[in-house]
Amino acid sequence: xxxxxxxxxxxxxxxxQLTDAWQQLGPPLPEGVRVRVLRAAYGDPRAxxxxxxxxxxxQAAGLDPLPAEPAALAxxxxxxxxxxxxxxxxxxxxxxxxxxxDQYPVATHAFLRAVAAAHLDTRALEAAEAAGIAHATAxxxxxxxxxxxxxxxxxxxxxxxxxxxxxLARVLHGDGExxxxxxxxxxxxxxxxxxxxxxxGAAAHEARELGDHLLAxxxxxxxxxxxxxxxxxxxxxxxxxxxxxxxxDGDRARGLVSASDESAxxxxxxxxxxxxxxxxxxxxxxxxxHARAALEQGSVLNRSAGDQGPxxxxxxxxxxxxxxYPHPDSQSSYQVPNPALDTAVHLLARxxxxxxxxxxxxxxxxxxxxxxxLGVIPPGTLAGLAAAVEGRYEDARNLLKAAAGRxxxxxxxxxxxxxxxxxxxxxxxxxxxxxxxRAAASARARGETVTVPQAMEFRAYADFWTGRPRAAxxxxxxxxxxxxxxxxDNGACHLQAALxxxxxxxxxxxxxxxxxxxxxxxxxxxxLGLPAALALWALAFLDLSTGRFESAAAxxxxxxxxxxxxxxxxxxxxxxxHYVEAAVRTxxxxxxxxxxxxxxxxxxxxxxxxxxxxxxxxxxxxxxGPEAVDHYRTALDLHAHGTRDFERARTELLFGSALxxxxxxxxxxxxxxxxxxxFETFGAPHCATQARAELRALxxxxxxxxxxxxxxxxxxxxxLMVARMAAEGATNREIAVRLALSPRTIDHHLRGVFSxxxxxxxxxxxxxxxxxxx
Numbered sequence: 193x194x195x196x197x198x199x200x201x202x203x204x205x206x207x208x209q210l211t212d213a214w215q216q217l218g219p220p221l222p223e224g225v226r227v228r229v230l231r232a233a234y235g236d237p238r239a240x241x242x243x244x245x246x247x248x249x250x251q252a253a254g255l256d257p258l259p260a261e262p263a264a265l266a267x268x269x270x271x272x273x274x275x276x277x278x279x280x281x282x283x284x285x286x287x288x289x290x291x292x293x294d295q296y297p298v299a300t301h302a303f304l305r306a307v308a309a310a311h312l313d314t315r316a317l318e319a320a321e322a323a324g325i326a327h328a329t330a331x332x333x334x335x336x337x338x339x340x341x342x343x344x345x346x347x348x349x350x351x352x353x354x355x356x357x358x359x360l361a362r363v364l365h366g367d368g369e370x371x372x373x374x375x376x377x378x379x380x381x382x383x384x385x386x387x388x389x390x391x392x393g394a395a396a397h398e399a400r401e402l403g404d405h406l407l408a409x410x411x412x413x414x415x416x417x418x419x420x421x422x423x424x425x426x427x428x429x430x431x432x433x434x435x436x437x438x439x440x441d442g443d444r445a446r447g448l449v450s451a452s453d454e455s456a457x458x459x460x461x462x463x464x465x466x467x468x469x470x471x472x473x474x475x476x477x478x479x480x481x482h483a484r485a486a487l488e489q490g491s492v493l494n495r496s497a498g499d500q501g502p503x504x505x506x507x508x509x510x511x512x513x514x515x516x517y518p519h520p521d522s523q524s525s526y527q528v529p530n531p532a533l534d535t536a537v538h539l540l541a542r543x544x545x546x547x548x549x550x551x552x553x554x555x556x557x558x559x560x561x562x563x564x565x566l567g568v569i570p571p572g573t574l575a576g577l578a579a580a581v582e583g584r585y586e587d588a589r590n591l592l593k594a595a596a597g598r599x600x601x602x603x604x605x606x607x608x609x610x611x612x613x614x615x616x617x618x619x620x621x622x623x624x625x626x627x628x629x630r631a632a633a634s635a636r637a638r639g640e641t642v643t644v645p646q647a648m649e650f651r652a653y654a655d656f657w658t659g660r661p662r663a664a665x666x667x668x669x670x671x672x673x674x675x676x677x678x679x680x681d682n683g684a685c686h687l688q689a690a691l692x693x694x695x696x697x698x699x700x701x702x703x704x705x706x707x708x709x710x711x712x713x714x715x716x717x718x719x720l721g722l723p724a725a726l727a728l729w730a731l732a733f734l735d736l737s738t739g740r741f742e743s744a745a746a747x748x749x750x751x752x753x754x755x756x757x758x759x760x761x762x763x764x765x766x767x768x769x770h771y772v773e774a775a776v777r778t779x780x781x782x783x784x785x786x787x788x789x790x791x792x793x794x795x796x797x798x799x800x801x802x803x804x805x806x807x808x809x810x811x812x813x814x815x816x817g818p819e820a821v822d823h824y825r826t827a828l829d830l831h832a833h834g835t836r837d838f839e840r841a842r843t844e845l846l847f848g849s850a851l852x853x854x855x856x857x858x859x860x861x862x863x864x865x866x867x868x869x870x871f872e873t874f875g876a877p878h879c880a881t882q883a884r885a886e887l888r889a890l891x892x893x894x895x896x897x898x899x900x901x902x903x904x905x906x907x908x909x910x911x912l913m914v915a916r917m918a919a920e921g922a923t924n925r926e927i928a929v930r931l932a933l934s935p936r937t938i939d940h941h942l943r944g945v946f947s948x949x950x951x952x953x954x955x956x957x958x959x960x961x962x963x964x965x966x
Contacts (some may be wrong), residue, residue: 223710224465224684225254227676228443230929232258232265234338239266254465254681257443257450262342273343276325283316285347288326291333292345293356293379298407300372303332305363306356354380371395371407378414389419393428400435403639409435413448426452433457440641442679459539463546464680469719472546472555476562479539483566486533537568544574548581549682551721551760556581571595573610576617581761583790585797592618592798596627605635605643612650617762619800621835625654645675649687656694659837661875665694665909669931682723685714689723692730696737697838698908699877702940704734706933725751725763729770736770737878741777748774749783765794769839772810773846781814788814802839805830809843812850820850841870845879849886861892868894875908907948914941919958 221229221244229247233239243258243265250256259265277285290312294303307314317333320326326335326344335341345353361376374395381388392415399408412432419425433448434457442465449457459478462471540563547555556578563569572595579588596614608631615623628651635643648671656664668691675684692707708727715724732747748771751764768791775784788810795803805827812823824847831840848863868883884894907915910931917927924938931938951957 221252222254222681224676224679224681225252225258227673228258228679231677232443236266236269236337236339239269239339242266242268257446260444260447262339262346266339269339270343270346273340274347276323276340277343277347280319280323280325281316283313284319285344286352287312287314287316288320288333288344289348289352290356290359291326292335292341293353293376294332294360295335296341296345298372298375298410300360300364300369300376301332302360302363302372302376306359309363310359354382356380371399371404371411375407375411375414378411378418381418383418384420385418386420389415389424389428392418396428396431396435400431403637405435405439405639408432409439409441409444430457437461438640438642440674440678442642446679459542461679463542463549464682466682467718468546468549468682469552469555472543472550472552472559475539475543475546476559479536479543480562480566482532482536482539483568486536489532536566540566540568541571541574544571544578548574548577549722550719551581551725551762552719553581553761571610573614576614577762580617580765580794585794589618589797589799596620596623603630603634605631605638605640605647608634609643609647609650612647612654616650616653618798619802619834619836621654621658625651625658628654641674642678642680645671645678645680645683645687648674649683649690652690652694656697657838658835659874661694661698661838662909662912665691665698666913668694669910669913673930681714682718682720685711685718685720685723686726688714689726689730692727693733695908695910696730696734697879698875698910699737700908700910700941700944701734701738703910703933703937704730706937721760722763725760725767729763729767732767732774733770734878736774737876737882739882741774745771745774745778745780765791769806769810772813776813785814800834801830802834802836805834805836805843806839809846813846817850817854821847821854824850837870838874838876841867841874841876842879844870845883845886848883852886852890857890861887861890864890864892907945911941911945911948914938915945915957915961918942918945918954919961 220226229240229243230237233243244252246264247258248256251258262270277288280288287307290306291303294300294306306312314328317326317328321328324336325340326333328334335344348356357376357380361373361380364373364376374391378388378392392411396408396411396415399405399411409432412428412435416425416428416432419428429448429452433445433452436442436448437445437457437460442461445457446461449461459471459475462468462474540559544556544559544563547559560575560578560582569575572591576588576591576595579585579591592614596611596618608627612624612627612631615621615627628647631647632644632651635641635647648667652664652668652671654664655661655667668687672684672687672691675681675687688707689711692704692711695701695704695707708731711723711727714720715722715727728747728751732744732751735741735744735747748767751760751767751771764787768787772781772784772788775781788807791803791810792807795807808823808827808830812820812827815823824843827843828840828847831843834840844863844867848860848867851857851860851863864883864887868880868887871877871880871883887894913931914927917930918924922930924935924942927933927938928935945957946952949957949960951960
C-alpha cells in the first residue's frame, strides 16, 4: 500500500480574525440570513465567507432558502479537506469513511460493532491522528470538524459508501434500532424500490413518534428518492419538510416543500417568515377549499379548530395542534376521520393567527365569518384575541379563560404556549410563566426546536412584568438568535420589538431605537401589525420616561391606527395607561379620555387586578387635584393583589408627584422613596431619575444607593451580557455577532458599563467581575 505525503497544515487563524473577516463581508446581509448562513456553515466562518458570494440575490435577501447540500455551501473548503483525506493511506480512508457514514447525516452509533464484524484494524487511524484530521476514542472516531467529517464521507467512491452503509445496517439489530438500520439499508440501495421506500416511510414514522425529527427527515427524503410512485414521493417529501421545520431547519423545509404538492405547510412557512397578509389570504382560501371537499365527503363540520390529531392525512408533526381539544360544550373529543376536514380546521386556525398578527380588523372579522359559515370553532386563544380586536370583551374573557386553563393532553407545546398567551392577556403572569416554561421543556423533549423561541418569548413577557427584567432580556435575546436560526424571521421581529420595550424601561435608549427600527422595518415589509405597534410603544415609553411628553403622546396616539404593519388593538390597550399620562402632561386629554373609557371596559371585563389598578391610575391622572388622591389609593390597593411590580412603582411615582403638588410632603416623600427603591432594583434609571427629581423638588435629601446595590443591579441585562463576554476576551465584533447587534451598539454598551461601574478599562472589568464571581 502506498502512503501519500500529507499536505502542509493550514495556518491557524484566531477566532477574532475569523469574526473580523466575516464582519467585513459585503454587502451586509439581513440578520436572519446572516445567522442562517453561519448555521448552514456549521459555525465555520471560512465556510460562511465562501458561501456568501455564491448566494443568489433572492437567497441573500432571505426570499429563497439557502443551498442544502454541502458541495453547494462551501465547495472550495470541502475540496481542500478532500485533498487532505485522499493523501491518507487507503485503509485509513476506509475506516474514516465507515466512521463518517455512522455519523452523517444522522448518528447511528454502530461504528465499533461494524469494525468488529468486519475485522478492521483501527490502528489505521494513527495516520489520521498524525495529520490532525480525526482521533479515536473509547466510543468511536472524533473528526476535527463537521466539514472534515463530510469530506471523509464524500471522498469515498459510491460503491465504497454503499458497502459501508450495508455493513452498518447488518450490525444494527438491537431494540429500538430499526429506524437506523432502515436508514443504512436505504443509503446502501442501488435504485428505486417500492418495498424499501415503504420500509423507510414506516421507519420515519417510528422516529417521528420518538421525537427524532432529524432521523425521520433523513428517512423520509431517502424514501422519496427510492419511491417509483410520484404521488407517494410528494407525500414523503411533505413529511420530510415537516420534520425539517420541526427540528428548526427552515431552509431545508422550504426547499423540500417546494418539490411537493403540500400547500398547507407553505402557508405555515409564509406565516412564520413571509408576508402575514399574503399568508392569511392563502391560508383562508385553502381552508375554504378543503372544507368544501370535506362537505362533498359528507363530514359533519362542527369541530374545534384545535382538534387536529393523528390520522388526519396531513404530514406527521407538521402542525402544532397534535392533540385534540375537547369541544367547549362536551367532556369528550370529537373523532372525525376526514383528512380534508382536518386540513380545513388547521388552515383556519393558522389563518386566524395570521389575522391577529396583522392587526387588521377586517381580516379578523373575515376569519370569524368563514369559521361560522363552516361550523368550525376556532381555538380559544385565537378566538379570544379576535373577539378582543372586535371589542367583544366579555366573549374574549370567556374564551381566554377557557384557553388559559387548558394545557392539552401530554403537554402539547403549542397548546401550552396558547395557554400562556391567554394567561398573559388576563393578567395572570404566574400562570403564563408556568405554561410557557412547560411549553419550552415539552418542545425540547419532542425535538420540536422550532417551537422553543416562541415559548421563550412569552415567558420573557411574564418575567419582565413581574419584576425580573434581566431574566426576561436574557431569555428574549437567546430566543431572538434561535428564531433567526430556525428561519422564523417574523418571530424574530416580535422579539426585536420586545427587546426594544425592555431596553426602553431599563434605560438603553440607543438599543431601544436600534431594536425598534429593525422591528418596524421588517413589520412594514411583512404586514405585521403586532410587532410594529409594540416597537412604537417602546419608543413612546422611552420618550415618556425621559420627559419628551409631546413625542410620547404623538406616538401613542398613532397606536389607534389599524391595518397591516401599523397598529394593533392589543398593544393599544397595554399602552393606554402610558398614553393617558403623556396626554395629561401635554394638556390634550380629549382622545385620551376616550381611550381610557375603552381600556376601563376591558379591565372590567377581564377583572385583572393590575388592569383595574392601571385604569384607576388613569382616572386619577384625569381627575382634578384633590379628587385624584382616592383614585391613586384605589390603584395601589389593587396593585397589591397584582404582579406588575414595575407599574406599581410608576403609580407610586405619579401619586407622590400629585401629593407633592398638594403639599402633602410627608406622604409624598414616602411614596417617592418607595418608587425610587423599586426603580433602582428594577434597573430603570430614567424612572429613578424622575423620582429623584420629585424628591429634590420636595427638598428631601437624595443619596445614590448604587454602592449598596448588587453589581448585577447596576447593569441592564444586555450590559451584563456584554460585560461578561468582554471580560472573557471577546472583541466588540464578536459580541455583536452573538447578540445580533451592531458593533457600534456594543461600544455604546461598554461605555455604559464602564460609567456605571466607575472603571476605565477591560482590565478593571475582568478584575471586578472576578471579585464578585460573575
